[in-house]
Amino acid sequence: MTAAADVPVKATRLPGMAVALVLASAVVMAVLVLLPLFIVFHDAFAKGVQAYAAAIREPDALAAIRLTLLVAAIAVPLNAVFGVAAAWCIAKFEFRGKSVLLTLIDLPFSISPVVSGLVWVLLFGAQGWFGTWLIDHDIKIIFATTGLVLATILVTFPFVARELIPLMQDQGADEEAAALTLGAGGFTTFWKITIPNIKWALLYGVLLCNARAMGEFGAVSVVSGHIRGQTTTLPLHVEVLYNDYDFVGAFAAASLLASLGLVTLVLKTALEWRHSGELSAGRRH
């Protein structure tokens, strides 16, 4: 893979260029990608560790953390169950309309997060299709936790399904068919054959789904109403503080989200390195 290996002619020229290109890549990554990460932590601790700790222990911040965890705890498992069910149908069976189904599953990825929030307001907002009915029955969806959950589910909808479908299509149905022929029940086959075969890809999908669910901003921003301590998830808490010029508070909360992103990145990379054979084709490095 080295540059020198495939260049017997003019071997002296290319390594110099290789070094230049590697350095250029490193500079691009450092300035464009690493600097923002560094700034988050730098500004979070700009007024010392105590100011940082105080910003994170503040009641509104704690409420935002709790709400973020709650929303993810509902949205991620639902999308995981859906992902497994959809992948089971698509990978193990042949039926008409499969490509339409695949397109619909991928659709949320190509929609703006703001539109993913907007659609729920169109349905359940005060002037939404079901708005009057909801008001009559005293049910609150928009500007409440339910709306945050719905918006998050829509934004993270394809993550698990997308990881599982190509992998399960590669694996085919032979192993399951063998188990069934040997007399195993459908449920046993699923638990003992299918789940072990897809466990790492499932974990990978859940990991990405969770990171996006906890970090989502645009979609939840539309349905939240920004009621401090009640409907502000952690990313929205960052926005509220930032707009109040409380920069240490904003960057302290942001540093928690950045840490979540970093942990996700490390786990994801570890999965790609250790279990590359058991992830979808595109994830094999």
Next chain:
Amino acid sequence: MTDQAVLPSGPVPGGAGAPVQAERRRRSRWVEQSILPGFPVAMGITLTYLGAIVVLPLIALTIRPWELGLDGVWKALTDERVAAALKLSFGLSAIAALVNAPLGLLLAWTLTRYEFPGRRILDALVDLPFALPTAVAGIALTAIYAPNGPLGALFAKVGIKTAYSPVGIFIALVFIGLPFVVRALQPVMQDQDREVEEAAQTLGANSLQRAVFVVLPAIAPALISGVSLAFARAVGEYGSVVFIAGNLPMKTEIAPLLIVIKLEQYDYAGAAAVGLAMVAISFGALVLINTAQIFLARRGRR
């Protein structure tokens, strides 16, 4: 949702004679027989969930703008502020995606062609813009490129305003689009047949000629697909842009922000009109790009 009524809703019931046969025939038209169980349940879950979470909301998005009537939708979209925002969003997204092409090529090239210390770390870091929540990226980029920020001050010295101007929006869009291009190119560059390059080299092509005439045509479809993904993401991007943009009407207001503003004014239909227009224009652009990609792939094979 509607598909559910059409697709088979369960296994062949235990009835006898003609109804069973009819049922079997109806079922086989839609789904091939399989020894595996669970299709009806899994398909039921899939379609119910898909219907409730994706299809129903998108139906609302498609229908609600027309409450304004055809004229009203036209007026809502050609309103100067809306038109300016749409132009800004699509224009800057296109420029940012195009700038991501050389940057992505550079990174994908070094990551797949050279072995150097820290290569795997650099590779993992490419995903950082994906992993960093958008609001975090937004305030961080603003802090960097604000007039008193480390890079913003540098640019200010040469008279370029970065944050709170279209340049700032552009930087944020390059940031979030970069991984799409790199990740689209990497697998293709990894698998590329080195023999063709070696043949070209034997025939006397220098490294630049090899890069332009041998490598580039082969990776063109992947490059286009990466650039178009970056473009699509940039058009809808909100969190990483809204802080750095400054949000001045007619100047630095992006289309997604206009949806938020219209919703705050309880102009649901207007907001839906902008949302639908964004989806429609992105979709049209993607169809165009896909066509170009298929065309190029065909030429590449010849």
